[in-house]
Amino acid sequence: RKEVEQDPGPFNVPEGATVAFNCTYSNSASQSFFWYRQDCRKEPKLLMSVYSSGNEDGRFTAQLNRASQYISLLIRDSKLSDSATYLCVVNPGGGSNYKLTFGKGTLLTVNP
Amino acid sequence: ETGVTQSPTHLIKTRGQQVTLRCSSQSGHNTVSWYQQALGQGPQFIFQYYREEENGRGNFPPRFSGLQFPNYSSELNVNALELDDSALYLCASSPGGSSGNTIYFGEGSWLTVV
Numbered sequence: 001r002k003e004v005e006q007d008p009g010p011f012n013v014p015e016g017a018t019v020a021f022n023c024t025y026s027n028s029a030s031q032s033f034f035w036y037r038q039d040c041r042k043e044p045k046l047l048m049s050v051y052s053s054g055n056e057d058g059r060f061t062a063q064l065n066r067a068s069q070y071i072s073l074l075i076r077d078s079k080l081s082d083s084a085t086y087l088c089v090v091n092p093g094g095g096s097n098y099k100l101t102f103g104k105g106t107l108l109t110v111n112p
Numbered sequence: 113e114t115g116v117t118q119s120p121t122h123l124i125k126t127r128g129q130q131v132t133l134r135c136s137s138q139s140g141h142n143t144v145s146w147y148q149q150a151l152g153q154g155p156q157f158i159f160q161y162y163r164e165e166e167n168g169r170g171n172f173p174p175r176f177s178g179l180q181f182p183n184y185s186s187e188l189n190v191n192a193l194e195l196d197d198s199a200l201y202l203c204a205s206s207p208g209g210s211s212g213n214t215i216y217f218g219e220g221s222w223l224t225v226v
Contacts, residue, residue, distance in 0.1 A: 004154075043114075043202055043217040044155065087154055099145065099168050100215070102154030 001026045006088050006103035014111055017078045021106050023071040023088030032091035033064055035073045037084045038105065044087055047073075078110045115139060116205050116218035124224045125193050133188045133221045137205030143167070144186040145215070146178060147202040155202055161186055190223075198225045 006023045013019050025033075033050040048055065050062040050071055061074040071088055088103040115138035125131050137144050143162045147155035157170035161180035175191040184205075190197055200222055206215040 043219050045217070046214065099157050099160055099170075100147075100155075101157065102147075104152070104154045 002103075003027060003092075003101045004088055004090050004103040006086075007106050008104075009106035009108070011106060011108045012111060013078055013108070015078055015080060017110075018074065018076050019078055019108060020075075021073040021086050021088070021108075023073075023103055025069050025071065025088075025090045025101075027090070027092045027101075028066075028069060030069075030090045030092045033071050034089040034091075034100075035060075035062055035071075036087040036089050036102070038087055039084050044102075047086070075108075078108075080110050080112060083108055083110045114216035114218065116203060116216050118201075118203050118218035118221050120221060121219065122222045122224075124226060127193055127195060127225055129193050130189065130191045131193060131223060133190075133201050133203075133223070135186045135188070135203030135205075135218055137184045137186065137203075138216050141205035141207050141216070142184050143206045144180055144184065145204045145206070146186070146188045147204065148172070148197075149200040149202060149220075150196075151199070158188065193225045195225050198223060 004025050035047040036044040037047045038044040050064045054063045059076045063072045085105040085107045087105045090101045117136045119134045145160040146158040149155040158172050159169040160167045164180045177189045180186045200220045202220045203218045204215040
């Protein structure tokens with residue numbers, strides 16, 4: 001089983017659509033969880049951290065289910081500028097250990 | 113931007129050659145990590161340096177080696193290059209201690225091995 005597994009995608013959605021990305025992780029001791037966004041031929045950038053209580057940042061909502069080892073990202077009212085690859089990221093060591101484990105990424109294209 | 117700079121941005125090497133990639137971390141950051149991102153894949157952890165010492169290594173062979181300098185800048189060296197080493201190499205810096213998990217990526221170095 002891969003350490004971090006994401007929906008393979010790609011996702012093609014119209015502007016204004018709601019899209020959900022799913023991710024599972026294998027290490028039950030993992031401590032920190034994130035979603036990163038990566039534009040074509042650019043470096044990954046932190047989109048949001050993911051907390052057990054769930055968290056929201058504008059149109060973006062992230063959820064974590066530790067029992068199921070499952071992470072999700074919901075994007076509401078998609079914009080053209082949301083087109084990018086979304087990377088599910090797990091920090092297996094937690095704390096100040098920055099050895100991140102990335103999923104393969106899911107490509108999202110938002111169409112006009 | 114992030115304050116993390118990498119050089120060179122693009123380079124082409126021949127199989128069997130050696131390459132050195134460089135990274136200047138954000139001011140005040142004493143931890144540097146290197147990642148390899150092959151086309152269509154997520155970044156894979158190579159190794160991490162903390163205060164000039166290697167502090168963890170991913171599943172990469174010994175021909176991948178690194179250094180961190182007293183100013184916390186870092187180098188990634190790859191010997192005996194193989195075609196599969198063609199990838200985007202990302203450097204990430206972070207503050208040590210209990211400052212949380214925010215890391216900052218540089219724009220990367222694109223390596224093509226022919």
